[in-house]
Amino acid sequence: MNALPATADVLVAGAGPAGLALTATLRAKGVDAVLVDRLAEGQNTSRAAVVHAKTLEVLRELKVTDDLVSRGVIAPRFTVRERDRVLLTIDFDDLPTDFPYALMVPQNITEELLLARLEALGGSVLRPHELTSLRQDADGVTGVLADGHEIRAKYAVGADGMHSRVREELGIPFEGDTYAESFILADVRLDWDISHHEVMLYFSREGVTVVAPLPDGRHRIVATVAEAPEHPTVEDVQALLDTRGPRRHPARVSDMLWSSRFRVHHRLAARYREGRVFLAGDAAHVHSPAGGQGMNTGIQDAVDLGHRLAAVLADGASPDSLDAYEATRRPIAEEVVSFTDRMTRVATVGNPALRGVRNTFLRTLDWLPPVHRAMAMRISELGTTD
Numbered sequence: 001m002n003a004l005p006a007t008a009d010v011l012v013a014g015a016g017p018a019g020l021a022l023t024a025t026l027r028a029k030g031v032d033a034v035l036v037d038r039l040a041e042g043q044n045t046s047r048a049a050v051v052h053a054k055t056l057e058v059l060r061e062l063k064v065t066d067d068l069v070s071r072g073v074i075a076p077r078f079t080v081r082e083r084d085r086v087l088l089t090i091d092f093d094d095l096p097t098d099f100p101y102a103l104m105v106p107q108n109i110t111e112e113l114l115l116a117r118l119e120a121l122g123g124s125v126l127r128p129h130e131l132t133s134l135r136q137d138a139d140g141v142t143g144v145l146a147d148g149h150e151i152r153a154k155y156a157v158g159a160d161g162m163h164s165r166v167r168e169e170l171g172i173p174f175e176g177d178t179y180a181e182s183f184i185l186a187d188v189r190l191d192w193d194i195s196h197h198e199v200m201l202y203f204s205r206e207g208v209t210v211v212a213p214l215p216d217g218r219h220r221i222v223a224t225v226a227e228a229p230e231h232p233t234v235e236d237v238q239a240l241l242d243t244r245g246p247r248r249h250p251a252r253v254s255d256m257l258w259s260s261r262f263r264v265h266h267r268l269a270a271r272y273r274e275g276r277v278f279l280a281g282d283a284a285h286v287h288s289p290a291g292g293q294g295m296n297t298g299i300q301d302a303v304d305l306g307h308r309l310a311a312v313l314a315d316g317a318s319p320d321s322l323d324a325y326e327a328t329r330r331p332i333a334e335e336v337v338s339f340t341d342r343m344t345r346v347a348t349v350g351n352p353a354l355r356g357v358r359n360t361f362l363r364t365l366d367w368l369p370p371v372h373r374a375m376a377m378r379i380s381e382l383g384t385t386d
Ligand SMILES: Cc1cc2nc3c(=O)[nH]c(=O)nc-3n(C[C@H](O)[C@H](O)[C@H](O)COP(=O)(O)OP(=O)(O)OC[C@H]3O[C@@H](n4cnc5c(N)ncnc54)[C@H](O)[C@@H]3O)c2cc1C
Pocket: 013, 014, 015, 016, 017, 018, 019, 036, 037, 038, 039, 047, 048, 049, 050, 107, 129, 130, 131, 132, 159, 160, 161, 162, 164, 165, 166, 185, 222, 260, 261, 262, 280, 281, 282, 283, 289, 292, 293, 294, 295, 296, 298
């Protein structure tokens, strides 16, 4: 186990995708960044399964992108369906990027590659060390760990997830709400004669269901339900596909590889900065997984903040320039929160007349290439400026 230092340029709490990407970005620029996590080891579970084009672009400087692409499944097409009908098709393949697709890859692989890069840069995750409190003054910030050890840093970042201790310590409100429904997540094997390169979003009165390809012939199923079982079974997922999925070529679930449930909130931190302390990733924003944007937005926050802190710490930029982090990243998260919220509500319309109007509207949009492009730009997060 690596010894805990007494000082650092930047103390980062939380070694999820955001904390790993931030610490690697800082170390790549010669900044002494220290990363602590309260868990004895990484979570190593599937969770967020899509990496979008913008994130692949952003991670290129960390030399993570090529490995990620080689470990994932390329999905150049996204369709919105109701049973056997395709309501809307969004192709990513003419997007202005070197990565014109959604890359399907489980979160544990994304974290594994970010960690490998951090270690190649001489960094590590110091575990299990929970940050329990923070004090700051004009010259720096002191992070106190559960065992009483203190780390004095010039800046600190809470990348410590939705229930962020750092956000709580700073007294920053996490504004928003919790959806009534919960989500079933499952990585399964399917007997189904379908393309392995398409992400499908099924609309139904009962809830939204995503069917997406994963490496090794697996599929990820994500579905909103009134109350998800703690450990969704093959039968649970089969019932979802039977009631919401295709009828003409029904899908058979042959194997369950991983399953979980989670309750989704749509919340945004009122501020991303308090003095010398910043928030990134789920600590700053959480939203519906529709569109798979949570982890992506968090990684992009992290790299953005890493650049800005390195500019101050390594290149002598004014500390005032750090205000641009919140000014740049918070509106992006605000838009993601409201876009995913709108998508979730449209997808679960219950009234049959309104559903008919929605479907007709979507099929009309399907004839309009500029609409496709706008949707593809938004989902891939390429439309965001930074
Ligand atoms: C079951 C599940 C399924 C999900 N599925 C999807 C999905 O399909 N699509 C999608 O987009 N998103 C999904 N998500 C959300 C996605 O996993 C998150 O958006 C992403 O992990 C956020 O990354 P992060 O680095 O901000 O935070 P996290 O990954 O939450 O990492 C935070 C880290 O901080 C550590 N930590 C917490 N408190 C402290 C402390 N006080 N001191 C030190 N360390 C601390 C934790 O141990 C953790 O390692 C899912 C989440 C879960 C739980």
